[in-house]
Amino acid sequence: xxxxxxxxxxxxxxxxxxxxxxxxxxxxxxxxxxxxxxxxxxxxxxxxxxxxxxxxxxxxxxxxxxxxxxxxxxxxxxxxxxxxxxxxxxxxxxxxxxxxxxxxxxxxxxxxxxxxxxxxxxxxxxxxxxxxxxxxxxxxxxxxxxxxxxxxxxxxxxxxxxxxxxxxxxxxxxxxxxxxxxxxxxxxxxxxxxxxxxxxxxxxxxxxxxxxxxxxxxxxxxxxxxxxxxxxxxxxxxxxxxxxxxxxxxxxx
Amino acid sequence: xxxxxxxxxxxxxxxxxxxxxxxxxxxxxxxxxxxxxxxxxxxxxxxxxxxxxxxxxxxxxxxxxxxxxxxxxxxxxxxxxxxxxxxxxxxxxxxxxxxxxxxxxxxxxxxxxxxxxxxxxxxxxxxxxxxxxxxxxxxxxxxxxxxxxxxxxxxxxxxxxxxxxxxxxxxxxxxxxxxxxxxxxxxxxxxxxxxxxxxxxxxxxxxxxxxxxxxxxxxxxxxxxxxxxxxxxxxxxxxxxxxxxxxxxxxxxxxxxxxxxxxxxxxxxxxxxxxxxxxxxxxxxxx
Numbered sequence: 256x257x258x259x260x261x262x263x264x265x266x267x268x269x270x271x272x273x274x275x276x277x278x279x280x281x282x283x284x285x286x287x288x289x290x291x292x293x294x295x296x297x298x299x300x301x302x303x304x305x306x307x308x309x310x311x312x313x314x315x316x317x318x319x320x321x322x323x324x325x326x327x328x329x330x331x332x333x334x335x336x337x338x339x340x341x342x343x344x345x346x347x348x349x350x351x352x353x354x355x356x357x358x359x360x361x362x363x364x365x366x367x368x369x370x371x372x373x374x375x376x377x378x379x380x381x382x383x384x385x386x387x388x389x390x391x392x393x394x395x396x397x398x399x400x401x402x403x404x405x406x407x408x409x410x411x412x413x414x415x416x417x418x419x420x421x422x423x424x425x426x427x428x429x430x431x432x433x434x435x436x437x438x439x440x441x442x443x444x445x446x447x448x449x450x451x452x453x454x455x456x457x458x459x460x461x462x463x464x465x466x467x468x469x470x471x472x473x474x475x476x477x478x479x480x481x482x483x484x485x486x487x488x489x490x491x492x493x494x495x496x497x498x499x500x501x502x503x504x505x506x507x508x
Numbered sequence: 509x510x511x512x513x514x515x516x517x518x519x520x521x522x523x524x525x526x527x528x529x530x531x532x533x534x535x536x537x538x539x540x541x542x543x544x545x546x547x548x549x550x551x552x553x554x555x556x557x558x559x560x561x562x563x564x565x566x567x568x569x570x571x572x573x574x575x576x577x578x579x580x581x582x583x584x585x586x587x588x589x590x591x592x593x594x595x596x597x598x599x600x601x602x603x604x605x606x607x608x609x610x611x612x613x614x615x616x617x618x619x620x621x622x623x624x625x626x627x628x629x630x631x632x633x634x635x636x637x638x639x640x641x642x643x644x645x646x647x648x649x650x651x652x653x654x655x656x657x658x659x660x661x662x663x664x665x666x667x668x669x670x671x672x673x674x675x676x677x678x679x680x681x682x683x684x685x686x687x688x689x690x691x692x693x694x695x696x697x698x699x700x701x702x703x704x705x706x707x708x709x710x711x712x713x714x715x716x717x718x719x720x721x722x723x724x725x726x727x728x729x730x731x732x733x734x735x736x737x738x739x740x741x742x743x744x745x746x747x748x749x750x751x752x753x754x755x756x757x758x759x760x761x762x763x764x765x766x767x768x769x770x771x772x773x774x775x776x777x778x779x780x781x782x783x784x785x786x787x788x789x790x791x792x793x794x795x
Contacts (some may be wrong), residue, residue, distance in 0.1 A: 318686055343690035357681035360674070368678045371671050423690060485658030 269328075270295045270425055270456045275321030276315055276325035278480070285311040285323065288482035294426070298457040300471035300488060302371075302464065304500065308480035309460045310352060313374070313427050317349050318342045329425070329498040343373045346424035350417075352411035352460075362394055362413060365402050366420045373421035385420055386459050391446060392416045407434060425456045444469050465494070476500070513643050514764040520645070522736075522756030523653030524718065526749040527711035528729050529736035530660060531704035537743045538676045538700040544606040547730030548613040549705060553579055553712020554607060554721050555621055557630055568628040568717050576709045582636050587698040589708070595697070610726065617723035624675030625720040634717065652714050656752070659707055660745050666703070676700055735778040741788030750789060754781070 269292040278286040285308040293299050303309050310408055314320035316327060318339035327335045332340050348369070357365050366385040370376050376384060387393040397405065402413060411431055418426055422482045428447070432440050444466050451470060461467040467474075467488075474491040476484040478500050484491050491497055514595040532546045543549075553575055580609060590609075594601040636647040667673035679696050687693055715729070716722060740751030755774050762773020762776040781789065 319684060319688065338692070339687040340692045342691050343688055349688065351685075355685045357678050357680055357685070359681050360677055364677075367671075368674055368686070368691070369689045372675065372678075372686075375672065417689065440783075471749055 268295045269293055270330055271295075271316070271458075272328040272508075273312075273316070274326045274328070276312075276327070277317060277323045278311060278320065279323060285480045286315060286325075287479065289325070289480065289482055291475055291485065293456055293458060295407060296451075296454055296456055298451050298459065298471045300467040300474045301377040301458060301460045301465070301477060302462070302497075303477035307477045309477055310429055310502060311480070312477065313349055313429055313458075313460070317347055318425065320383075321379055335506075339374075344375070344419060345433065346422070347427070348373065348418035348423035348425070349427035350411070350414035351430040352433070352476055353361040354407070354414050356402035356405065356410060356413050356417075358401070360402055361399050362402055362405070362409075362416075363389070365413060366416050369417040369420035370422075384422070388416050388419045392451070393420070393442070395451065400497060411435070419450065424459070426450065428457065428459045428461070430460055432466040439456060440466055468492070509642060511761070514760045516643055516756030517649065518760030519655065519753050520649035520756070521760060522713055522749070522753030523649070523656035523753050524752070525732045525736045526656045526712065526752030527652075527659060527707065528712065528733035528741075529535070529752055530656075530745065531661060531708040531711070531719035532730075532733045533737045533740075533743065533745060533748050534663065534700060534704045534707070536737070539697050540599075540680075541591065541595060541602050542599070542606070544603060544611040544727075545613060545724030545734055546606075546708070548617075549579075549608045549708050549726075550712045550715060550733075551617065551721055551723070551726045552582075552613060552727045553705075553709040554628070554716035554725075555617060555626070555712075555717050557713040558621075558626055561628055568630050568713055569633075571628075572710060572713055575713060576706050579705040579736065580702040581714075583701040583703075583708075584698040586705075587701035590693055591701065592697055593701045614723050614726065621723065623722060625722045626716070627720040628713070628716040630717045642732070648718060649710045655710060656749060657715065659710060660749050663703075663707070664745050672699065680739050681757065698716050729737070732774070735774065738788055739778055739781045741791040743792035744788070744790045747788060747790035754789075 259423065271293040273289055273291050276286045278288040288294060289312065301309050315322050316349060318337060322335065326333055329345060334345065337477065357368065366389060367381060370384050374384065386395065389398055392415050393417055394409060394412050397409060405413060410430050415431060439441040439470055440463065447457070447470050454494055459467060459471060471488055474488040475482055475488065476491060483490065483500065484494060522674065528550060532543060535541050535543050556575045557568055559569045560566060561568050590605065594605045598631030630648070633648055637644045638647060667676060675691055676694050679690065679691060679693055681760050683693055697789060736751035736755050737748055738751070739754050740749070754777055758777035759770050759774040763770035
């Protein structure tokens with residue numbers, strides 16, 4: 256009787272497991288045998304050049320896009336065939352790189368949609384959750400503003416607010432720090448750290464690497480839809496392949 | 509005084525047109541579905557009312573207790589069973605399918621109720637009137653107008669003050685994101701159609717008390733509904749009431765000039781609004 260292999264021990268309680276995902280649009284492969292696991296409470300960073308398939312990966316995980324092949328396991332359950340709405344109610348939430356608020360509704364109502372629909376809360380409990388989250392994301396003073404009239408920073412905050420009001424177990428952030436000033440970025444990092452500390456598992460796609468490194472436990476690198484590196488953030492960032500592919504620095508420069 | 513009377517009677521008639529239009533407006537507002545069968549669904553409400561009245565001997569207005577939930581159930585099943593499958597980027601499939609539904613409904617009416625015009629008997633309510641400042645106002649038209657205001661105020665309340673309305677607006681705003689927030693689009697659309705057909709049931713019964721109807725009566729009601737929605741401005745429920753009133757007044761004033769002008773005057777009023785304000789009088793301000 257030999258001991259269980261190392262990888263089985265590591266993957267004892269993954270909240271999310273991606274097994275061999277494939278997706279192609281015609282001749283363009285956007286996910287190529289993509290596999291990884293996210294442990295309960297872990298924060299995973301995702302980097303890769305533009306067009307590498309990072310956002311597509313989120314679309315596949317949240318269910319707005321169906322994979323050609325492969326499986327997505329969330330909390331041990333195969334959710335590959337589940338609708339986006341069902342996955343959300345099971346505890347997945349994401350923010351969008353290009354903010355997509357319900358522009359005809361107020362900031363508070365945007366939050367309430369998430370709170371009532373995905374968390375299944377109602378009445379004062381839902382309202383209190385929204386107020387708490389809006390306070391946390393510094394949008395409370397704009398609660399009654401029409402979402403369509405917000406500035407970019409506030410729209411990004413609203414993306415985070417809505418995702419948090421869904422009370423996610425898995426939070427997926429898509430380039431949420433892009434376009435922020437240094438001080439805005441610092442406060443955002445703190446907010447995400449707080450969320451992570453409360454036990455929420457996080458996958459974060461980000462080009463602002465210092466923000467990412469301040470939060471994540473592990474890093475994966477994606478290029479042409481496939482995972483080309485995975486490991487501790489510092490080692491990954493220092494590896495020559497990543498520097499070449501991702502940062503554009505030649506190995507033999 | 510005759511002219512004042514025409515305007516007042518037209519205003520009250522406009523309440524009925526607003527009820528025709530409210531369901532249409534709601535469906536279009538939530539799911540961008542143009543329901544060609546709407547007029548026939550109004551007539552379906554009237555026939556269901558007639559069936560209940562004949563079977564139980566109830567007063568037609570009391571038949572609402574049965575017809576409203578029945579129509580709502582039909583709406584939910586119709587939406588989830590058929591119409592959801594037609595919705596997508598292409599606007600043609602829902603048009604074709606609801607047009608087909610219209611043909612099917614008309615033939616079912618013909619099969620089930622013959623081609624003879626039918627009418628629901630509401631007894632004394634039909635002829636009762638009150639005298640206001642020298643004008644004689646029918647109780648039924650007054651009641652219809654009151655119901656129209658109540659229905660539109662209720663829809664307004666549901667849309668802007670309840671979780672269900674928030675779901676309607678979220679789905680209408682951005683379907684994909686709404687689903688990522690945990691909203692089941694198909695279910696929400698089903699509920700919207702159920703609500704729309706509940707309103708349609710009220711419109712159908714009031715139609716069936718006011719005037720006789722036959723299997724082909726739906727077409728004209730669809731046109732009135734469309735015209736009221738477009739005059740008032742798409743997506744604006746109170747605007748729909750105003751649109752109905754303008755249409756009703758144009759018809760009665762037209763009839764006053766020459767009886768043959770009744771329908772024409774209504775359509776001309778619609779065309780004039782369309783020419784001057786293509787988005788309607790009170791278009792919804794977009795965010």
